[in-house]
Each structure stands twice: as structure tokens, then as C-alpha cells.
Amino acid sequence: MAGALAVVPVLRLAVARYAVPPGVVDRAGCDGCGAPIGLDRPLPALGPVARCPACRGRIGATPLAVEALLLAAVAVLVLVDGPLAERAALAWWLGWAIPLVLVDLAVHRLPDRLTWPAAVGTWALLGVAASTGAGAGPWLRAMAAGAALGLAFATTTLLLGRRGFGLGDAKLALGVGALLGWQGWGLLVTGLVLTFLLSALVSVVLLASRRIGWSSHLPFGPFLVAGTCAALLLTG
Structure with a gap:
């Protein structure tokens, strides 16, 4: 479980980067202040609170949304049998x-x-x-x-x-x-x-x-x- 939660910043970065309308360049920073987001500085932007470290605006997925889906995915993986x-x-x-x-x-x-x-x-x-x-x-x-x-x-x-x-x-x-x-x-x-x-x-x-x-x-x-x-x- 700890290993699964360790990938949360990567998943949050993917949502933040690609949750833009078609034809719009991929997001590289906060929409409000332009502060860059990335795995070199994952918190708090890519953590559970999903807030920009500069202006505190929300970035990407809503708080705990990624974590909830990740726990559901782990449950599916545990319950589905196979090699x-x-x-x-x-x-x-x-x-x-x-x-x-x-x-x-x-x-x-x-x-x-x-x-x-x-x-x-x-x-x-x-x-x-x-x-x-x-x-x-x-x-x-x-x-x-x-x-x-x-x-x-x-x-x-x-x-x-x-x-x-x-x-x-x-x-x-x-x-x-x-x-x-x-x-x-x-x-x-x-x-x-x-x-x-x-x-x-x-x-x-x-x-x-x-x-x-x-x-x-x-x-x-x-x-x-x-x-x-x-x-x-x-x-x-």
C-alpha cells in the first residue's frame, strides 16, 4: 500500500498536465500564478491537498480523488486472481x-x-x-x-x-x-x-x-x- 501511494505524485502530475481542452498546450504550471509544477517539487501541488505552493490555487485533480481511485485499483488487483x-x-x-x-x-x-x-x-x-x-x-x-x-x-x-x-x-x-x-x-x-x-x-x-x-x-x-x-x- 505504501508503495502504491508513492506513485500519487506521478498520477497527479499526469492529471494536471493533460487535463486541458483539445488543442491547448499541456499544462506546465499553476493556472493562477504560473508557478511550475513537477516531480522535483511534488508537495503540496502533487500531494493530497493539490494546492499551488505559491498562490494556494487548486492544481489538477480534486483533493484525495487520485488517492481514492488508487485504493480502488489496488483492491481490484488484490481481488482478481491470476498468475x-x-x-x-x-x-x-x-x-x-x-x-x-x-x-x-x-x-x-x-x-x-x-x-x-x-x-x-x-x-x-x-x-x-x-x-x-x-x-x-x-x-x-x-x-x-x-x-x-x-x-x-x-x-x-x-x-x-x-x-x-x-x-x-x-x-x-x-x-x-x-x-x-x-x-x-x-x-x-x-x-x-x-x-x-x-x-x-x-x-x-x-x-x-x-x-x-x-x-x-x-x-x-x-x-x-x-x-x-x-x-x-x-x-x-
């Missing part, structure tokens, strides 16, 4: 999923600098799992599932534009499909069903409370991450 290499692939993906969720919630985007490493590392570590005992079958299925899911999401973007999924969602789906497809096609379907059910439930609640309108667009990345974790937890 070390498979768990390493899941740990890698979860580490990137935390800033991706928070960035998507903040600015409705999933930056390439987070989605590509998440997908490529997951595929590579599953390849290690295949070569150290699982065999080529699960890995080939995982690659096919990741590619198919990513392509399906990207196709909705090309056909439907803003009414479809974003290309960031498609890139996130590359890793999601691989993790779920590794366990079998049935789990991939289960993960997607849980994702859409969760998205529908949250949308209905927000509509009923008048927090959003019928034309509002909710970020889909958090639902995709949550649905994936829920499906993996069902396998034990």
Missing part, C-alpha cells in the same frame, strides 16, 4: 486508467500520451504471460478482442461524428478488449454490458435530478474503466 504476469498487465493498465478517468471527467478527452502506453504495455505484458505459461491461444484472443473493440468504437466516430464514441475511447478500448478477451469472449461481452448499464443508470439519475439535459454528453471513459473492473471482479 503474476497477468496481474502485472492488469496493474499496468490500472495505473494508466486512473489519470485517464480523471482527465476525461475534467475535460472530456483521453489523451494519446496516456491511452497508447496503457494499450501497448498491456498487450506486451499479456504476451509475457502467454510465453511463461498461458500459451499463445489466450494472447491471440486478447489481441483480436482488443483490435475488434477498438475498431468498433472508432467506426462509430467515423460514422456518427460527435454522436459516436471518441477516438480516445477507441484507443482506451484496445487495452480493455485485451484484458477482457484474455479471459474469454464471454467476459468481453459481460464487460460491455456492465459498461452500458452503468452509463445508462448514471444518465437516468442525472437526468432525473436535472444535472444534465437530453443533449448533454457524458465522458464514456470512466464507465468503460468501471465496467472492465466490474467484469474482472466477477471472475474472481
